[in-house]
Every structure is written in structure tokens, then in C-alpha cells.
Amino acid sequence: MAAYPEMPCQELVELITEYLEGTLSEVDRLRFEQHLADCRHCRTYLLQMRQTIHALGKLPEETIPDEVKSELLQAFRDWKARGRQP
Ligand SMILES: [Zn+2]
Numbered sequence: 001m002a003a004y005p006e007m008p009c010q011e012l013v014e015l016i017t018e019y020l021e022g023t024l025s026e027v028d029r030l031r032f033e034q035h036l037a038d039c040r041h042c043r044t045y046l047l048q049m050r051q052t053i054h055a056l057g058k059l060p061e062e063t064i065p066d067e068v069k070s071e072l073l074q075a076f077r078d079w080k081a082r083g084r085q086p
Pocket residue numbers: 008009012035039041042
């Protein structure tokens with residue numbers, strides 16, 4: 001497997017709208033889905049995005065405010081840090 005470089009959470013967050021719009025390149029889409037398979041935090045995030053889109057009936061204009069994005073990435077770091085320490 002892992003034919004492509006691993007996509008970090010940060011990149012996934014940045015590409016999520018393109019993924020949902022179906023405008024990602026084939027390679028990035030595969031990397032995206034590969035990351036999703038391994039990262040339940042990003043699966044949760046994708047689910048939340050889908051719910052937001054469903055509620056709005058479209059992709060949000062301002063995809064993700066920067067402060068939300070940095071909170072999210074901080075949360076990812078916390079999850080990973082906790083995962084490393086038993
Ligand atoms: Zn992730």
C-alpha cells in the first residue's frame with residue numbers, strides 16, 4: 001500500500017472542501033482517503049463538515065475560519081501526543 005506520501009492532518013483540513021467538491025486530483029484523493037482510513041479524528045472532522053454542508057445546503061462560504069482551523073490542529077496534536085504516551 002502506501003504508494004503515496006502520507007498526508008498530514010493539516011493538509012487534509014486544507015483540502016477538505018476540494019475533496020467534498022470532487023475537485024481533488026486523483027493522487028490527492030487517494031492520499032486523503034488513505035489518511036481517513038488511519039485517522040479517526042479526521043473522519044470525525046469530515047463528518048462534521050458534511051453535516052455543516054447538509055445544514056447549509058452548500059459548502060460554507062468561509063470554509064473554516066483560521067482560528068477554528070488552528071484550534072482543530074491543536075486538538076489533533078493533543079490527541080496524537082496523548083496517543084504516544086500510554
Ligand atoms: Zn488526521
